Amino acid sequence: MSFSFDHLIQGFATALSLQNILWALIGCFIGTLVGVLPGIGPASGIAILLPLTTVLPPTSAIIMMAAIYYGAMYGGSTTAIVVNIPGEASSVPTAIDGYEMAKQGKAGPALAICAISSFVAGTLGLIGLTFFAPLLADVAVVFGPPEYFALMFMALTLIISLSGRALLKGVISMALGLLTAMIGQDPLTGAARLTFGFPKLLAGVDFISVIVGLFAISEVMVNVESRITAISQKIGSWMPSWADIKQCIGPMLRSTGVGFFLGLLPGVTPSVTTFVAYDLEKRVSKTPERFGHGAIEGVAAPEGANNATSTAGFVPLFSFGIPTAPSMAVLLGGLMMYGLQPGPMLFKTNPEFVWAVIASMYIGNVMLIVLNLPLVGMWARICVIPFYILGPLIVFFSVLGTYSIRFLAYDVWVMTLFGVIGYFMRKFAYPIAPMVLATVIAQMMEMSLGQSMLMSQGSIFILFTRPISGAFMALAIASIIRGIWLQIRTHAPEVAVEEVD
C-alpha cells in the first residue's frame, strides 16, 4: 500500500457528494439507534442494515456502512453514561465514570466529551492509517501467541489498580470472572468443561449477558430498593467547560496512542484497549482518587481508545486482507459484494476504491460529531426521567438486547443471575470491573497460552525468553508485587471500599 495525495484527494472527491453526505447522516443516526441496544454492536448493526445498503451505488453503500459503524460505536457509550448499560464490552470503562457524572447531573458534558474524544482519536488514527500503514502492518505480525498471552496477563494486573484498596476482593472478582468464561468448551480442544452434565451450558456464558446483568440490572435493583426519584435531579449545562476540555487533552492523546498501537494487533479488540487506556490515565493522573466518582478523564480515555483501536483494525485488513474483528469481516463482505477480492492484493488491484473507503471514514467521523453534539442535550435529559418509569424501561432494553445476542432465553436468565450477583457484590463491597475484564479476555488468554506451550514443547519460559512478551510479563509481575506490597504496608482493611465503583 503506497500513499499518494492524488489517491486520497480522488477518494474524497468520490466520497463527498451531497447525496453521499446524506447517506452518511442517515447511516450514523441509524447506527446510533442500533448501537444503543446492548448486545447489538457495530458488527450486528452493519449486518442487519446491510440489505438497506444494497440499493445504493457501491461508494454510497460503503460510506453508509462506515457511518453505521461509527454510529453504533457511539450508541453503546451513550447508554453507558446515561443509564449505566454498557452497549458492549468496550463501553464498560466509560460507564464507570460516565454514569457517576450522570448522577451528578453532568451527563451532558460526559456525552459531549465522548463525541469529542472519539472524533479526535478517529481523525488522528485515520492519519496514522493513511501515512503509516505499510510500516505499521509489519509491527502487527511481530505479536505471536506468547506476546498475546503476556499482554492479556498484563491487562489482568490492571485489576490491582481498579480494585482500589480491596486487593483480595479484586482478585476473587477476577478469578470468578475467568471461571465463568471457562464454562462451556475449552477454546483449544473443544472439551466440555464445568457443565455438570447440562448440555445447555456447553454454549458457555456470553459476556454481554454478564455485563448487562452486573451493571444495568443490579443498578436498577439498588435504585428501586432505596426508592430514588431519578438518576439525577438536575441537569447542568450540556457542554463541558473549557477547563474540562483542557484537562482531557492529555487523556485523549494518550488513549489514541495506546488504542491505536494495540489495535494493530489482530484479535485485540476495543474491549481490552479501553480498560488499558482507563488505567493508564488513572496512573498518570495527579488526582487518581477521583476516578470512579465522575472524573471526566475517565470518560475521555476509553472513548478515545475505542475509536483509535477500531481505526487501527483497518491496517491488517488492508495490508494482509485479514479482518481482525467481526465488524471488519462484515465490512469486507460488503466490499466483496462489489467484486473486490480479499487479501493483500486488494490495494494493488483496486486502490481507488480503498481510498474512497478511507475518505468515507473521515467523513463518518465528522458526521458523528456533527450529528451527536447537538443531540447531547436530548440524551442527557433521559437521566431526569422519574425512575418509576425509567427503571422498567432500562430492564426492557436490557432484556431486549441480551435476548438478541443469540435469541436464547437462556442468555436473559444469565443476565438476571448476574444482576443478583452484582447486587450482592455491591452490598459486600466487591469491585465489579475485574470480573468484567476477566470475562472478556479469558478465552484469548487461555488459547494463547496453549499455543505458546505447543510452540515451546511445554516450557513456560518461552514467555520470558522472547523480548516483547518478556517485557510485558516483567511489567505485570512488578505490578503484582507492588500491589501486594502496598496492601500489606497500609494494613488496608478489605473493609474500606468507598472508592470502588
Add this chain to the structure above:
Amino acid sequence: MKTIRQADIVIGCFLAVLGLFILYAASNIRLGVERALSPRFFPSAMGILIFVCGAGLAVKSWRFKGEDPKIHWPDRQGLIIVLVSLGLLAAYILFMKTLGLPVSTFLYVTASIWFLKPEKWIAAIVTGVLVGIISYAVFIRLLDLSFPVGSLLEGLLEGLEG
C-alpha cells in the same frame, strides 16, 4: 450479616469451600486430544486461587479490629420492592416465548410502573402500550430481528390482514 467484616468472614469461608469444589470439578474434566496445555489447568488454577483468597479474606477479616462499616441492607419496604421487581422480570422472561415480545413487554412495563408508583396507573398503561408497539414496529418489523411474536398477536395480525 450486618457489617462488612462479618460478611467478609462468611463469604470468605464460602469461597474457600467453593475453591475446593472447583478443584474437584476441574479434575473431572475429560481430556480429549493430548495438547501441551491441559483443559484442566486453568480451572484448577482458578480453584486454587479462589480457595487461597477466600481463606485469606476470612482470616484477615477475623483478625481485623478497625472501623467496620455497616452494610446498607434495604428496609422491609425496599426488600419487598426488590423481590417483586425480580419476580416481574422472571415472569417477563418466562412468558416472552408464549406471549411474544410485544404483549409480554406491555404487561411487564405496565405492571412494573404501576407497582413502583400505584397512583400513576395511567402513565403505566400508556408507557406500556407505547413500548409494546415500538418493540413490535421497530424491532420485529423494521429491523426484522427474530424475536418471538407470540401466538396471540400473530392470530390478531392474521385476522387483521386476512
Add this chain to the structure above:
Amino acid sequence: MKRTAVGILVLFAALAFVWAGAANAADFPKKRITYNICFNPGGESDITARIQEQALKKNLGVDVSIQYKIGGGGALCWSELVGSPPDGYTIAGHNLPHTILQPMEMGDAGYKTLDLKQIYMFESTPNVLMVRKDSPFNTLKDFVEYAKKNPPGVVTVGGSGSSSANDLGTAMLSKAAGIKLSYVPFGGTGSAVPALLGGHVTALMSYSPMVIQYRDKFKFLAIASEKRMDVIPDVPTFKELGYDIVEGAYRGVAAPPGTPDALVKILADAFDKTMKDPEVKKKMDQNGFKTEFMGPEESLALVKKKTAEYEAIMKELGRMKK
C-alpha cells in the same frame, strides 16, 4: 370396526403430518435465515459465505444473516446448531473432517456427526503445506530433512482448528515421513496466517485458497489432492513427492436434527442454484476453491463414507477415543 377406526385415525395423523410439513414448506422461508460461521472471520468458511451471500438471498427470497460462533475448533458452533429449533431458519456451515473427527476424538463434542442434518456440500479445499518466502525450505524434501535433524516437536506447524483437516494432515505427514511435527491449533485460518507471517510457527498446514491470496508472501511445498489444481499448477502434490496423502476439508451447510425434509430440500435447491450462478462460480475458482454440488442424500453418503475411512486412519494414528 375398531381396527378401521384406528386405521383412519392413523391415516389422518399421517396426512396431517405431511400437510403440516407441506404447509410449512409452502411459505418457507418468510423471514431472515441465520447462517452461522464456525470459524474466525477471514477464513475459508467466511470467504465462501460472503461469496454466496448475494446469490443466496436472491434464490431464497429472504435476507441471510451471517453470524459468527467461534470456539472449540467449530465444536461450539455445531453443538449449538443441534440445540437450535429445527424450523429451517438456523443453518450452519460445517466441515468435514471436523464434524466426523471431533466426536471421535473428544468423546463428548456436544454433538454427534449424524445429528447434523446435511443440506448441501458446496466446496472442498485440499491441504497445502506452506512456509515463508524467506525460509530455507524450497521443497518438501528440505522440510522433512530439517525435521529429521531436529528434536521431535521442535518444528511447529500451525493450522485451523483442532481435529480438523489441517490437524489430521499434519499428523498424517508426521507418520508418513517418520517425523514428529507439533501441530498448533488456531481459531481459524484468519488467525493462523499472521502467526506464519510473524515467524511464530515454522510452517502452516492450511488450505488451497491461501495459495492464491498469499502468492507473494509464502512458498508452497505440497498440496494434498489427487492431481495438481488448475488454478495453482506449480504446487506439486504429496502423492507426486512420494507421500500418499490426500486430505482436505469439505465444506457445506447443515441444519439441526429433525428439520423437515421439505424445508431441507428448499434450502438445498437454493444453495444448488447459488453454486451454479456464474458470478459465484467465477469467484470460487479465482479464490482457489474446488466447487462441489452435492445435495442432501449425496452429502450424507459422503459423510458415512468418510466416517468409515477416518475410523481406520485414526486407529492407525492412535487417536481414537477409547
